[in-house]
Every structure is written in structure tokens, then in C-alpha cells.
Amino acid sequence: MLVRVNTAHRHPIDGHLAAVAGDRAFCSAFRYRRGTEIFGEGEDAEYVYQINSGAVRTYKLLPDGRRQINAFHLPGDMFGFENNETHRFTAEAIVETDVRIMTRSNLLGAMPNQATGPQHLIGFVTQNLQHAENHMLLLGRKTSLEKVAAFLLEMDDRLAHPTVMDLPMTRRDIADYLGLTLETVSRALSILRDDQVLRFDGTTQRRLEVLDRDRLSKLDA
Amino acid sequence: MLVRVNTAHRHPIDGHLAAVAGDRAFCSAFRYRRGTEIFGEGEDAEYVYQINSGAVRTYKLLPDGRRQINAFHLPGDMFGFENNETHRFTAEAIVETDVRIMTRSNLLGAMPNQATGPQHLIGFVTQNLQHAENHMLLLGRKTSLEKVAAFLLEMDDRLAHPTVMDLPMTRRDIADYLGLTLETVSRALSILRDDQVLRFDGTTQRRLEVLDRDRLSKLDA
DNA sequence: CGACGTGTTGAAGTCCTTCAAGTGAGGTGG
DNA sequence: CCACCTCACTTGAAGGACTTCAACACGTCG
Incomplete structure (x- = not known):
């Protein structure tokens, strides 16, 4: 499974949720099974989550039914914080997922007690915005091969360049993240495999090793 | 020219920049000619701008050289505020544009004096994020006709549903905003014209009237 | 074991792009 | 004042990238 080690993409709000919000904050754990909805678009934003x-x-x-995946969240990531009262998208567990939960009001209530609270919050939203801006460039202007290369580099980076990546998401998830079909993603991955840029590890097609990061970077525009 | 009247999409940071930041803030005016760069990607984020x-x-x-336009900014809009030190994209005047400028440090320095300062800032970034999230759905999953319909509805809404819209941007700008080519945008507009959904006003193709907002909404997925 | 979910690959189709030609408005200079 | 240039836009025709449709392979799990 994925283990979050990287610091480059680390959220400003890092470490344990309760540690950020202060002692008064109440924070509980929860487990979601594979494919379960955590919250739905339009629902009240009651909780903030950390994986x-x-x-x-x-x-x-x-x-x-056409779907656009905004983001994948990995261990350590925070998500579900909304400035307005309702969620602007749906969140689902891709695999069995353990999260820490805190009520929105608890987080907001505890935050101002610490001088760095609001800065942390702005930083969190800004980081999401930055990712969204880069992703708009990808969705609007990159080719399928560039998109898949960019996706692999992003995952490779967020997983701290492991020797083998164990992706939790399906080809369809990747496709809906990149604005493609699952077949196109599969074809692009096959091309990269044939070109010795990556290698599938074992029988499962979710575990793969990046063999040539330089070439992958060149492929990503 | 475009006149900003609408309240639906109004920024949390509204009204005059100096009024928001407080009396101590220094705020000056500036004019940019058509096509001029206001700031470039990667440059230091010294100033915050309001049109x-x-x-x-x-x-x-x-x-x-492939270009992805994140957003169009109209009178009243604020832009150029970065949480980090450098600009993440380039800003250019589409037409002759008057802006109010305030240094980033002045804005940040004056903000905390007002109880609502940080909330305003978070709200501003959140609003940008929300727009980006909707735009990702458009870029990744909508057809050309849906994209153009969505663009027209967005402009119509932001201009407070005027009888005639006078768009400041070229077909190429629209195309680079929607992840299309200028020819495809032109074809989509011609289809909408032929279908009596909109009408070109006069000889210039930038001035147009939306005849059937309901049909336009249906076309936008 | 057989059914299902996931992934790969091929072939056909389609939407959008690319290439190309033509129109018209606006600006410049002789 | 008008010829001339340029820029923005439209429209047609051909091409291409991605999608759609389809078949098959492989692992997992009831």
C-alpha cells in the first residue's frame, strides 16, 4: 500500500489533525470500505478528514454520468475542508481507508487560538488551487501521452520516488482524472512499457516501476 | 465596454481595495495597453490588482507555446494575490485596462487589523478554487458545444444578463480558455447562431445577444 | 469451477484539429 | 480619400487523436 513520506508536496496542515487544531479539538478515527462514499456533492460540510x-x-x-476526478488523496493528506457550508464534490474511498475526523466547527473554533491558524488554512486552500491550476493546463492542452506521463510523475513524486509504485486506483480512475478513456490510458501505459520507460511488476497491473524518469519528464511537455 | 454590476459572482473582497485593507493601506492606479503583460509567471508577487x-x-x-487561460477578469475583480512569493501564471490586459494596485505587504499588513481580513482572504482563494474545480470538469469532460455554451452562460451571468454582450476577448482567447481551437469555437458559435440561440449584433463578431438562455443551459450538460 | 472485475489490444468511428481559402473591418500612408 | 495591409473571423476539406465497440486474458472470490 501507499506510504506517504515525501515532504515536497506536504500540506501546510501536517501532522495529526488534533495537534494542529489544539488540545481542545475533538478528533476521532473512522474506516471506510473500498468504494464507499465519504461525503457527497452538495452535502453539508460537517467534518474535515485526514487520511x-x-x-x-x-x-x-x-x-x-461523465466523471471528472479533481484529485487523489493519499496518507497524510487532508481533504473535505470547505469554506462554504456544503461540499463541492463527492469523496469516495478507493481502497479500504482509515481517516481521522474532526468537526468543521471544532477545527475552526480551535484554529484562531493559534497564531498560525488562519495562515495554515489559507495555505491549504492555496495548495489545492495551485494543483487545480496545473491540472487545468494538463486537461486543456496536453496530449494523452503527456497526461499519463504527468500522472506517473505526480504519483512518483508524491510517493517519494519509490522503486515500485503500488497504485490504488483503476485505469478508469486514472482516465477520469486525466480527461481520457480507460482504453487510452491503457494504451499509453503499454507504449511506455514497450519504450522501456516503465515496467509492470508481477501479474498485477497496478504495481509498476519507473525505469527512466528523465524520459518521462521529457514526455510531459 | 464591459460593466460589472452582478452581485452573484462578486468577490468577498469587494469595493475599493483601500477600503478593504484599511486606511493605512497605500493604493495607486495604473493603466495597461491592449496586449500588455501585467506580470509574468514566476515573477515576484509584489502587487495585488483590482480592475x-x-x-x-x-x-x-x-x-x-500551447496556452491554457485559467480565468478572465472583469471590472471589480481582484487578481494577482499569491499566498506564496511568486506568480503562478502570467496576466495580460486583453484591452486597455485600468487597475488599482496595492503592494502585497501593504494588503497583508493592513488586513489583520480588521477582524474580517483573514476570512476575506480565504474566501477569495476559495472562490478561485471553486471556479477552477468547475473548469476542470468542463475541460476534462464536456464537448465543444457544451464548453462554448458554458462560456457564454458564464459571461452572461458575470455581466448581469445584459441584452447585448460586448466580449473583450478574441476567438483564440476563448479557445485557449476552453481547451479548443479557435476554429472549433467559431463553428460552435455559428451553430448556436443558426439555431437561433444567439445573434451577432452589428458587423463586429464580439458583440452578441443571447436569445434563448434556457436552450443554452440545456446545451451545457 | 464459473462469474465478475480489471486490464489489454484490435478495428471502426467520430469529434476535433489542421490546413487552407476567403471575407470584412480597421488602420496606415501615399 | 482610397489603396493596401493586417488582423480577426468564418467556412470548407482533409487528417488525426482519441473514443467507441468488441473480443479476449487473467486474478479473485463467491
Whole structure:
């Protein structure tokens, strides 16, 4: 499973949720099974979540079912914080996932007691915005191969360049993240495999090793 | 020219910049000619801007020149505020544009004096994030006709549903905002014109009237 | 074991892009 | 004042990248 070690992409709000919010904050644990909805688009934003283990996808749907995944969240990541009262997208556990939960009011109530509270919050939202801006460039202007290369580099980076990556998401998840179909993602991965840029590890197609990061970077525009 | 009247999309930081930041803040005016760069990606974020009149595009470029426009900014809009020290994209005046400028440090220094300062800032960033999230769905999962319909609805809404819209941006700008080519945008607009959804006003193709907002909404997924 | 979920690969199709030509408005200079 | 240039836009035709449809392989799990 994925283990979060990297510091480059670390959230400003890091470490244990309760530690950030202060002692008064109440923080409890929860477990979601694979495929379970954590919260839905439009629901009241009662809680803020931090992943202990597992992985989460957040996405929006069009009326006819077309899906756009905004982001994948890995251990250590915080998600579900909304400035307004309701969630702007749906969150689902990709695999069995352990999270820490704190009520929004507890977090907000505890924050101002610490001088760095509001800065942390702005930093968190800003980081999400930055990711979204980069992703708009990817979605609007990159080719399928560039998209898949960028995805692999992002995962590789967030997993601190492990020798083998064990991706929690399906090809369809990747496709809905990159604005492609699952077949196109599969084809792109096959091309990269044939070009010796990556290697599938074992029988499962989710475990792979990046063999040539330089070439991958060049492929990503 | 565009006149900002609408309240629905109004920024939390509204009204005159200096009024928001407090009396101590120093705020000056500046004018940019059509096509001029206001700031570049990677530059130090010294100033925060608010548009008095005109229009601004913010965008990112790929090494080979492919461009993705994140957002169009109209009178009343604030832009250029970065939580980190450098600008994450380039800003250019689309037409002759008057802005109010305040140094980042002045704004940040004056903000905490007002109880609502940090909330305003978070709200501003959150609003940008919300727009980016919706735009990712558009870029990744909508068809060309849906994209153009969504663009028209967005402009119509931000201009408070005027009888005639006078768009400041070119077809290429619209295309780079929607992840399309200018020809595809032009074709989509022609289809909408032929279908009596909109009408071009006069000889210039930038001035147009939305004839059927309901049909436009249905076309936008 | 057989059913299902996931992934790969091929072939056909389609939407958008690319290439190309033509129109019209606006600006410049002789 | 108008020829001339340029820029923005439209429209057609051809091409291509990605999607859609389809078949098959492999692991997992009831």
C-alpha cells in the first residue's frame, strides 16, 4: 500500500489533525470500505478528514454520468475542508481507508487560538488551487501521452520516488482524472512499457516501476 | 465596454481595495495597453490588482507555446494575490485596462487589523478554487458545444444578463480558455447562431445577444 | 469451477484539429 | 480619400487523436 513520506508536496496542515487544531479539538478515527462514499456533492460540510492509510478520490459528475476526478488523496493528506457550508464534490474511498475526523466547527473554533491558524488554512486552500491550476493546463492542452506521463510523475513524486509504485486506483480512475478513456490510458501505459520507460511488476497491473524518469519528464511537455 | 454590476459572482473582497485593507493601506492606479503583460509567471508577487475598467486574462504556457487561460477578469475583480512569493501564471490586459494596485505587504499588513481580513482572504482563494474545480470538469469532460455554451452562460451571468454582450476577448482567447481551437469555437458559435440561440449584433463578431438562455443551459450538460 | 472485475489490444468511428481559402473591418500612408 | 495591409473571423476539406465497440486474458472470490 501507499506510504506517504515525501515532504515536497506536504500540506501546510501536517501532522495529526488534533495537534494542529489544539488540545481542545475533538478528533476521532473512522474506516471506510473500498468504494464507499465519504461525503457527497452538495452535502453539508460537517467534518474535515485526514487520511491515515488508504486512498480517496474526489470528483464531480455531469447529469449523464461523465466523471471528472479533481484529485487523489493519499496518507497524510487532508481533504473535505470547505469554506462554504456544503461540499463541492463527492469523496469516495478507493481502497479500504482509515481517516481521522474532526468537526468543521471544532477545527475552526480551535484554529484562531493559534497564531498560525488562519495562515495554515489559507495555505491549504492555496495548495489545492495551485494543483487545480496545473491540472487545468494538463486537461486543456496536453496530449494523452503527456497526461499519463504527468500522472506517473505526480504519483512518483508524491510517493517519494519509490522503486515500485503500488497504485490504488483503476485505469478508469486514472482516465477520469486525466480527461481520457480507460482504453487510452491503457494504451499509453503499454507504449511506455514497450519504450522501456516503465515496467509492470508481477501479474498485477497496478504495481509498476519507473525505469527512466528523465524520459518521462521529457514526455510531459 | 464591459460593466460589472452582478452581485452573484462578486468577490468577498469587494469595493475599493483601500477600503478593504484599511486606511493605512497605500493604493495607486495604473493603466495597461491592449496586449500588455501585467506580470509574468514566476515573477515576484509584489502587487495585488483590482480592475477598474477593461479585462485581463491569466494563463499558463507549455514550452512549445500551447496556452491554457485559467480565468478572465472583469471590472471589480481582484487578481494577482499569491499566498506564496511568486506568480503562478502570467496576466495580460486583453484591452486597455485600468487597475488599482496595492503592494502585497501593504494588503497583508493592513488586513489583520480588521477582524474580517483573514476570512476575506480565504474566501477569495476559495472562490478561485471553486471556479477552477468547475473548469476542470468542463475541460476534462464536456464537448465543444457544451464548453462554448458554458462560456457564454458564464459571461452572461458575470455581466448581469445584459441584452447585448460586448466580449473583450478574441476567438483564440476563448479557445485557449476552453481547451479548443479557435476554429472549433467559431463553428460552435455559428451553430448556436443558426439555431437561433444567439445573434451577432452589428458587423463586429464580439458583440452578441443571447436569445434563448434556457436552450443554452440545456446545451451545457 | 464459473462469474465478475480489471486490464489489454484490435478495428471502426467520430469529434476535433489542421490546413487552407476567403471575407470584412480597421488602420496606415501615399 | 482610397489603396493596401493586417488582423480577426468564418467556412470548407482533409487528417488525426482519441473514443467507441468488441473480443479476449487473467486474478479473485463467491
